[in-house]
Amino acid sequence: MYPDNYLYTKNHEWIAVEESIGTVGITDHAQHELGDIVYLELPEAGQRFDANDVLGTVESVKAVSEIYCPVSGEVVEVNGALTEHPETINSEPHGAAWMVKLKLSNPDELGALMSSTDYQKFVSAGGH
Amino acid sequence: MTQQDSALRRTPLYAAHLRSGARMVPFGGWEMPVQYSGVLEEHHAVRRACGLFDVSHMGEIELRGPDSLKLLLRLCANDAGRLEDGQVQYSALTTPEGTIVDDLLVYSRRRPEHYLLCVNASNTSKDFDWIQKHLEGEVDAFDRSPDFAQLAIQGPQAEAVLQQVLDASDWLGGLRLDALASYHFYERARGGLQAIVSRTGYTGEDGFEVYLSPELAEELWNSLLELGKPLGLLACGLGARDTLRLEAKLCLYGNDIDETTSVVEAGIGWILRFEERGDFFGRERLEREKPVKGRPERHPARLLVGFEMQGREIARHGYPVRLGGEQVDQVRSGAPGPSIGKNIGLAYLPWQQRRTGTAIEIEVRGRPARAQVVETPFYRRPRS
Numbered sequence: 001m002y003p004d005n006y007l008y009t010k011n012h013e014w015i016a017v018e019e020s021i022g023t024v025g026i027t028d029h030a031q032h033e034l035g036d037i038v039y040l041e042l043p044e045a046g047q048r049f050d051a052n053d054v055l056g057t058v059e060s061v062k063a064v065s066e067i068y069c070p071v072s073g074e075v076v077e078v079n080g081a082l083t084e085h086p087e088t089i090n091s092e093p094h095g096a097a098w099m100v101k102l103k104l105s106n107p108d109e110l111g112a113l114m115s116s117t118d119y120q121k122f123v124s125a126g127g128h
Numbered sequence: 129m130t131q132q133d134s135a136l137r138r139t140p141l142y143a144a145h146l147r148s149g150a151r152m153v154p155f156g157g158w159e160m161p162v163q164y165s166g167v168l169e170e171h172h173a174v175r176r177a178c179g180l181f182d183v184s185h186m187g188e189i190e191l192r193g194p195d196s197l198k199l200l201l202r203l204c205a206n207d208a209g210r211l212e213d214g215q216v217q218y219s220a221l222t223t224p225e226g227t228i229v230d231d232l233l234v235y236s237r238r239r240p241e242h243y244l245l246c247v248n249a250s251n252t253s254k255d256f257d258w259i260q261k262h263l264e265g266e267v268d269a270f271d272r273s274p275d276f277a278q279l280a281i282q283g284p285q286a287e288a289v290l291q292q293v294l295d296a297s298d299w300l301g302g303l304r305l306d307a308l309a310s311y312h313f314y315e316r317a318r319g320g321l322q323a324i325v326s327r328t329g330y331t332g333e334d335g336f337e338v339y340l341s342p343e344l345a346e347e348l349w350n351s352l353l354e355l356g357k358p359l360g361l362l363a364c365g366l367g368a369r370d371t372l373r374l375e376a377k378l379c380l381y382g383n384d385i386d387e388t389t390s391v392v393e394a395g396i397g398w399i400l401r402f403e404e405r406g407d408f409f410g411r412e413r414l415e416r417e418k419p420v421k422g423r424p425e426r427h428p429a430r431l432l433v434g435f436e437m438q439g440r441e442i443a444r445h446g447y448p449v450r451l452g453g454e455q456v457d458q459v460r461s462g463a464p465g466p467s468i469g470k471n472i473g474l475a476y477l478p479w480q481q482r483r484t485g486t487a488i489e490i491e492v493r494g495r496p497a498r499a500q501v502v503e504t505p506f507y508r509r510p511r512s
Contacts, residue, residue, distance in 0.1 A: 035151075035367070036168040038464045039442050041493075057493065059442055061167040061464055062367050083440070 008119035073102035177360025187252030195265030197240030226410025277345035282335030332376025
């Protein structure tokens, strides 16, 4: 369910790292908790974020939820098409609904994130 | 009966909701289903086929005694004297300032001595205390909420579904829904059990609200799910209930209306009747506010209007509303409108700025998002 080669945060974001670029999205658990997603706001390429900064906003019919940046970096690519079809987050949270690509400024920060096994346990225990 | 403040109350259908996979949330002191299969799917099911809602949390207050009608004529904005037995009207309990204690349905069971009021879950105690405080003459009020569960069946297939269920029932058979006009009701009693079937609802679709003894609720719920499924019926929660009522521009107490909003300001001045009745709470102010041809000075200071967002942002309850750079209100209700493909909301604007087309700004996360005043209801069901 949760790809082995991704790393996960307590706020239910995932990051897939290749060399110094991390692709970021939110997890299946997050989309399930939110329900039908109707709105997504993402940053622009060139913006820099520290770990745990607010990266964007996702909204379901009933709720507004913030997306946090898993590790520090600069946004190099944004999935603009996703903001026009935010419902893709519900159907393909780990694939087509990737949100941004970051150029990592401090890869050591990845050590603080969870493996897929740990994340699965975290979710099974309630995900808080 | 006493209840711990922190403990949420559960309707007779709580177990049924869990079996159906409902996500439960606190609402007005109750633990209620917010969604089952998904808010959007449920919303669309109501507009296209049929939705089934547990609304047992609503309150029911009974008035008994020859002076019941007199009391209603004094406490409510609408004229209950116009009701025949078997008829319902939408009304409001008003303060002496013409503001809203609660909005409600008034059922005439036996004029002038027996009425049933259906009130909001969050206001049941408040309304009961208010009525008790203002009792006059030969009338008594009773909180009958524990004696009634309530289900709503809403949508173009509602009549077909409910008729099948009634036909399959041993004691509700014989009720013909095709003969039941809008805002009218049937009632049945047998042994200690009772049921009221009214052609009313909170979605903007055709539909029914069934009040019945709690011990009958689960069987009716299951029967509706089973017989309704082939016709497209889905169980629906409070999430869809809110998007449906907002599209139909039906007020939600606590959001759109409260004790600071007058009946006319709230856009429900159509319920007011002034002729052939005596004084009622708020009459003086409401008569001054209700627009009348030839009397341009008669208007409220502000009006609850509908607006549509121009971008993708969603307006939510509490977001600042600006007109010409000045904050004039907060969003009262705001959400996506799934049947119209636009994000919509309600807010109070000064009377002079109420017209459709007026440009306003909603502050969303610190930034202005453009919106404009539109005609309401936002959604109108196609006439067949």
